[in-house]
Amino acid sequence: MTPEPRVAGEQFVQSLSRGLSVITAFDAEHAAMTLSEVAVRTDLSRATARRFLHTLVELGYVRTDGRLFSLTPQVLRLGTAYLSGSGLPQIAQPHLERLSAELGESTSAAVLDGADIVYVARVATRRIMSVGITVGTRFPAYATSMGRVLLAGMASDALDACLASTDLVPLTPSTLHTPDDLRAEVARVRENGWSFVDQELEQGLRSLAVPVTDPGGRVVAALNVSASMAANDPADFVSAALPPLQAAAAAVSADLAHTA
Numbered sequence: 001m002t003p004e005p006r007v008a009g010e011q012f013v014q015s016l017s018r019g020l021s022v023i024t025a026f027d028a029e030h031a032a033m034t035l036s037e038v039a040v041r042t043d044l045s046r047a048t049a050r051r052f053l054h055t056l057v058e059l060g061y062v063r064t065d066g067r068l069f070s071l072t073p074q075v076l077r078l079g080t081a082y083l084s085g086s087g088l089p090q091i092a093q094p095h096l097e098r099l100s101a102e103l104g105e106s107t108s109a110a111v112l113d114g115a116d117i118v119y120v121a122r123v124a125t126r127r128i129m130s131v132g133i134t135v136g137t138r139f140p141a142y143a144t145s146m147g148r149v150l151l152a153g154m155a156s157d158a159l160d161a162c163l164a165s166t167d168l169v170p171l172t173p174s175t176l177h178t179p180d181d182l183r184a185e186v187a188r189v190r191e192n193g194w195s196f197v198d199q200e201l202e203q204g205l206r207s208l209a210v211p212v213t214d215p216g217g218r219v220v221a222a223l224n225v226s227a228s229m230a231a232n233d234p235a236d237f238v239s240a241a242l243p244p245l246q247a248a249a250a251a252v253s254a255d256l257a258h259t260a
Contacts, residue, residue: 018044022052023061023075032070088221089135091255092121092212096223099248100125103241105227108133109212109252111220112150115166117141120221142182143171145197145209146222151182152190153211153219159186175200194246196238204229208241210249215257223249 025041026033033041039049053069056062060074092109100107100123110117116138124133141147142163151159160183168177176182189195194210201207209224225241232240 018042018048019052019056022049022056023071023078026071032068034068038069087259088212088252088256089121091259092221092223092252093123095248095252095255096121096123099123099223099225099244102244103225105225105241106133107248108146108224108226110144110146110150110222110224112141112147113138115141115162117144117147117150117222139201140166140171142166142168142177143175143197143201145195145207145226146224148186148189148195148197149209149211149222150219151186152195159183171201172199172203174198174203194242196234198234199229206232206234206237208238208245210242210246212249212256213253220256221252223252 021042021044022038025038030037030041035046035050035053038044038053039046042049044052053062053064057064057069061072062069063072064070088109088111096107096109104125106124106126107122108119109121110119112118117140119133119135119137122133122135139147141151151162154162160179163179163182168179168182169175170177176185185195194208197207197209199205205226206229207224207226209222211219212221212223214220223245225245227237227241
């Protein structure tokens with residue numbers, strides 16, 4: 001189910017919205033596209049898509065070989081502005097490094113963007129997913145431990161709206177993907193203060209996450225530890241990783257409070 005369109009206010013600039021939709025049409029599965037493919041993914045006419053693509057080429061955000069279009073590294077400036085301004089990545093990184101060294105596993109921090117989580121900091125000990133994870137990587141929140149921690153920080157009506165506007169597909173045979181199951185799981189996460197996801201995002205991957213909060217107790221980010229299924233028994237993994245993960249999240253929350 002697709003989300004209902006937002007009602008544009010009088011300050012809304014449609015051309016800017018369309019230009020951003022062209023940029024965000026590119027992703028890992030659509031790294032290079034023809035004009036027609038961009039038009040389809042953005043629901044723009046070919047003529048409109050052409051104008052925006054060639055404007056972005058002139059500005060240096062897109063390159064083309066005459067048939068295919070792809071993003072250039074210059075688009076990283078857009079994300080860098082957020083990362084450098086929020087303070088969270090710089091604060092979280094040293095805590096993630098210490099946590100990873102202590103547990104010998106990969107650690108990450110993420111925030112919620114719509115129905116997705118976005119990685120803002122990461123320490124990788126090894127590649128444990130078929131897809132490489134870097135700062136900026138996005139995954140559906142409903143199928144991830146960090147996502148469920150962030151969803152648990154939502155009010156009930158906001159959670160219902162998020163689930164209603166998300167295409168809840170089973171990514172593996174273990175993925176919880178019905179609204180009722182996910183509401184029940186998010187309620188458990190809210191009560192426990194942590195989330196454990198076992199092979200729901202990708203088979204063979206386990207992940208444990210806890211929230212990072214602001215001084216008012218609002219959930220603003222999540223930290224996680226992830227490991228391969230072969231590395232640990234689920235109960236052993238949780239018992240070993242949860243206390244140091246909670247300590248790291250508490251330290252990040254405290255540091256954020258000091259910079260507020």
